[in-house]
Amino acid sequence: MLIDEIEAPGFTEDLKQCVKGWGISYFTQVQVAALKAGIVEGRSQIVCAPTSSGKTLVGEMAILAALERGKRCLYLVSHKALADQKYSDFSERFGDASPEPRASVGLSTGDRDEGEVSPQLLVATYEKALALMLSGQLELSASVVVADELQILGEDTRGPNIETLCAIFRRQGLDQFVALTATIGNAQELADWLNCALVSSHARDVELHQEIWNGNSAYRVQFGQEIGAPCHAGQVLPTDAVQVVRHLINMGRGPVLVFTESRNEASDMATRYSQSSVRTVDGMALAQQLELFSEPTESSQQLQQNAQKRVAFHTADLTSQERQVVEKGFVDSSFDVCFATSTLAAGVNFPFKSVVFPKLTYQYGDREGRMIARSDYRNMSGRAGRLGLHPEGFAILLPRNQRELAHANTVILPDNDNIDSQLVRLSMRRTVLALVTFGVVNKRELLTEFFQHSFYWHQIQERNPKKLDDVIATGLKSADWLIENKLVEEDYGLLLPTPVGKAVAQSGLLPTTAMAFLELLGKNADVLDREFERHIPALIHLVCGCDEFSGNRPSRFLPWPAGRAPVNSNGFLLAQPLLGPLDRTDNRTNQCAHALILFSRGEPERNIRHQTNIPSGQLHRLATDIAWVLDGLRKIASVPELGYSQTLTNQLSMLARQIQWGAPAEALDMLRVAQREGVPGFGRQRALALLQQGIQTFDQLLASAKDTLSAVLGSERRTTALLSAVATCLGFRGDRYRKVHIELAAKLGLTDVIDKCSSALGEEYETAMKALMEVERSWTVTTVDDGKQQNVPDLLLTLGNKSVLIECKTTTKNPPMIKKEDAFAVMQKAVDFDPAIFRATLGKPGYDEHSKKKVQAAKDITLIEHDVFVEGMLRVCAGKVSPSDFIDWIAMPGLTELERLGGSPSYEILREL
Template sequence: MELSEVDGVPEWLPDHLAGEGIESLYPPQAEAVEKGVTRGESLVASVPTASGKTLVAELAMLASVAAGGKALYIVPLRALASEKRAEFEAFEEYGVEVGVSTGNYESNERWLGEKDIIVATSEKVDSLVRNGASWIDRLDCVVADEVHLVDDRNRGPTLEVTLAKLRRINPDLQVVALSATIGNADELADWLDAGLVDSDWRPIELRKGVHYGQALHFDDGTQRELRVKSGEKPTAAIVRDTLQDEYDEEGNVAEEGGSTLVFVNSRRNAEAAARRLASTTAEHLDAEEITQLREVAEEIRSVSDTETSEDLADAVEQGAAFHHAGCAPGHRSAVEEAFRDRLVKCVCATPTLAAGVNTPSRRVIVRDWRRYDGSAGGMAPLSVLEVHQMMGRAGRPGMDPYGEAVLLANAHDELDELFDRYVWAQPEPVRSKLAAEPAMRTHVLATVASGFAASRGALLEFLEQTLYASQTDESGRLERVADDVLGYLEANGFVERDGDGLQATGLGHTVSRLYLDPMSAAEIIDGLRDADPTDVSALGLYHLVSRTPDMYQLYLRSGEREDLAMMAYERESEFLGAMPSEFEDERFEDWLSALKTAKLLEDWADEVDEDRITERYGVGPGDIRGKVDTAEWLLGAAESLAAELDLGSVTAVREAKKRVQYGVREELLDLAGVRGVGRKRARRLYAADIETRADLREADKSVVLGALRGRRKTAESVLENAGHQHPSMEGVDADESARPAEAPAVEDGEGDGERAIDEEDQATFGDF
């Protein structure tokens, strides 16, 4: 189908897409148009990765906007929100306004009401509904990207309930659900009253197979020799083969070598594999690539002063990289961009990279098809859907002539097993996880508090509109779980019942607005109510929020239990709530896990060097950032709850929140709050006797320049943000006596973007 044949879209769209090389629609896209996606008809598109799902969404949203409507694009991950924003911003030159929202669960963000297309995570959309965003009822089109994630135990229930609420608010809402190929796309379509495009079409060929012995065995029955050298691992052999150019009969390069994604089952394996494969990729770099990769490596080193940064940068300099949740966001984005630019030739990743983020490659190697599963008590096979998601990353349209995705077998029986289990298998059906009690606690309270249900009957009627209700054969299960949850909410003062009638209390409304699991709120409230407000410590507060269901606690490593138990007894008076007996094994273990998490937060707030924290707790910089962000959110919620209940600990909670937010001791809070200062610059300024924001406003500029190591633009920006009347550093010489000890001198005019790693940054702030 030609673009000119598509009705309902803006007149400028065909020319715009032609400028991007898109002259006609792929078959699944054409089928979506035929089924009315540009005429407001709901649709489920279950098609492989790289087959044009995003354009289907764009056609629907732009048709809606052209008709005077408003569109919402729901993504599962913040990183994917940023990626989609960058894509959709290309429409702004035609007057389409795009807005993005992913954080701050307490706001309704009225400014989004002025946008034509809004990109947000499902959690953010859920919170916007709870907080009564006025523009929600003006939505005409909602796109749910990666909708198969309704099967995810953590994210799925929120996406499912959010879609149900949006359809309840807007009865004529168009829902466009995008999915990888799944086994029951028809069930999702029935649930959403939508048409269905269920296709296995891809723009370029994807060959799936297994490497065994000295050959690749493909799903079409063919084989291709791919020899593994003596002392070489099969993964390295495949990466080496992928990097080699292909030649025609005359000896000319017919196809340049390509890139490889290697999926492994743990962070440690991702890092180890990248280190090993760096020696393979390094042999295929030219001089220009080496220079560019050194620049990327420096960017990575500037993200954090940790071993993870250094190890990643070392691998990147040789054309390889790793990618996992322990990497900081800056690490991951740098790797993704360098991989898309074909500078990094091989990325070793955990399966998280398979979901959403646009990182296709010539070949995909699924090295590990088992991973540890605590519920199974050991290693368990990955799902077919997850492996197919990884395999779907093979082959980038417009850049690769084909894609190949292979698993690795160590024996002939395993070769047959992998073909049966994954290559020839169909993905599993997705199943709702809404009936799990943790999910129901949160969503039942929100449903009552936001006015969707004023009675038990109305609540059950709403729940009947969910995917779970359409899938379950277990009579009465939803009703039983809902009643159990209502009993819990009533016992904790979040809802009141009058016969069949339901009403959220003021406290219940606050908990819903704060986006807390009600069990987290109950834990926080109990801890603060029992506390002496004059004797609340930061560690006690960090431990309180760390033992809530909303905080993912650090695991106890072998040998840590005894040391943490000793610390627990030594600091027992600081805890907000009674410590369980050590003979209550499971409860005591959870208490100690929360203590380990709280101690990490305390170290961060005590300005312990980031590298020391990663080493001590066995985490990556991304984990630190995640724990800090979660603690800041939970402490902000605790502050709101303490204020509502008129508890005397509000000030202590607020200070603990600020300290963990900025990663500083109490004396630096004022300085660190100046935009552009942060924990390390605040300490340098403080050492130069600039102790407050007011001091900074009136400071001698030569002292500020010296304390900030001669970086003029940084100093000017900091002074401007502090409100200095004359922030310009023109003609100012740095006061060398204010320059931090051990810091290398910086020539005037250098350092437009200060690196985070300096010699003095490696200093610690106390032994631990």
């Protein structure tokens, strides 16, 4: 239906014009149904429809209307890649990149945070949203939540935690809850549980023909129908996937997407298809673009060679920039065929006309021997046919035996699978800890009440209600375990999280992982403090073997080594100073640990693959997971009552960053600037190449001859882009707290003071920060550098017998980071001051990685970043932190961590006032 023709509750002319401004002129069936059911009027809905039917726009219209009503919005996604994409989309539709900005837009996925700390529209993964709720960063009341791909609630790995999150939504109440889900058999049951209206559609706006090719016969069933008919009579149809693709192209059914199980299958098929294809002019142009945006990885050269012949593959081995080029090629119809692993099924709706399934049985990894699930088939086959581009789409199934043939005849039928609660599969200890931390459960009897609000109870109450007793019993035992391990305490019948327990809940880690790590720290903290770098291999090995990857309820999965070449990971690890026993039979864990150790040291990925059988794509994914675990462990170890040094947790934080990027500290700043500014083809390996040439800092980079840099980086255009990024990157480290701080300052009557702190530079910054500190009357702030004394620190903060010398540093250079020469200047300036007076540098906006690395070895200096200091001061001004505790905090050696400061965060204080 044309947009101008629809009349629906709350669908005002302003909203209508905004949607038209997005380039949309036509609504699909499910979009019309959702509008008429009041989606923009604030009605909660479960929107259930086939893939590619337009569900995403329904969620976007709900957000648009919510922002118009002044509500905060949370958009939940299933994968980090989708979060990145939606953050970009929403920034262009609602945020600063929009012609008419309507909201601040933020992103939070666990390994990436962008935008303000409390934006009006936040894009987050389900797991990260739960962590943000536990930290108080998400306010549920008066919020609108859009949950994309909610059918993953039925997955046995992630489903239990998502059900817990939805149960909290259900109990706490929201302004509006909108869930988008693929077609499921029990959508009404889900809607009843969530107290939502059901809007469903079984129609596709682009008709999908499902065909089974088996030998010399073929059978076709239209999507949504039960009865089909033979097709392609008299034709000899190929059964080999590569030949099937060529046949489809000749039939005019291109472009074609072929789903493969593994990266090796995808690249091998792409190579086979390319061998009998010809280079084209547009293919050559695309290959040149890929060369610019590619790093010299295992797969980059093959990808470029395939692209010359309009062939692509899409796997985890591609860099993010390569994926972006390939995906744009899909949209621009620059490819005839793409061979892809199933992860693409979770992506955007690329314009393929045909989708091919070469097999229906998994052969590798944890799914070996299992048949493709109907829900997965629906999601993948839904990629065939694009509204506005294709009049119809085709799904081609190629069963290899009678068992697969029988399964093919089942998955194409219109029946939909039910999603069932997986609550019994959850880590009950983590769930109970989360419920106690969030305040949903503060008494044992409330556990029963909570589980009676679960989808599990909703499903079994009429069939076998006694099963709930087992779940409740397990929950009560988990509460006992948490109390025994001092993560929860029970006082007069009330359950409350301990500081350590709250940190564990917010980290998202399994409580067993946290306790194992704390036990390790209890035995080895002194050793790690003295010789952290020497024990990095031990830490990586322990994390790879922790319960997150190998326990009874793992939350992450180690990749399976690819290839059968012999490796010596056991020998490599035995040569390291390990902190625990080595199980030489656990090849998977040992090879992954071996690979990550080499990765963090900057070893080339080809060498890592040769030594460990872990391919580069899997290695990057694993590095992200391990970095997430390490950062969670850092947050836990930062709890003040544990007494671990700030320099130790600083080193854990840096190790997490080094593993995530696969590079030493000296390369991290350059990598982040390049990523943020979109420098083509500049990643880990080219950053390491610069280090090998002795180029470690931005100053060294800018001082290098351009032709020298081009020789290292392999492209003059890439070199120009990198130099431009370094010279102009204004937003490298934005102050995520700034808006919250301004709002809180207004409530506290400190608007002018905070404004000056935000805008001042140089000597004016020193004056502004002194004025902020003088708001607190219990201590004394003295100007040491009064113009009469030479080479002395700027300020002296004194309370009783506690004193801190403070040097204030700002920078206007790009990227805006304080270098170590400035960061540590206070040590030279305070050389003739009493050693009992502590030294600190207050830096605006923040410090480079060289400074952060150097301060880890310091015993008598603190580096404090501007926004962190202002956050602490506002907590003091609001009466949430004592002045004495504040001084103790800024006199703690290392890079100051907010986790070590008590009191409520500024965004919580703002809600209280």
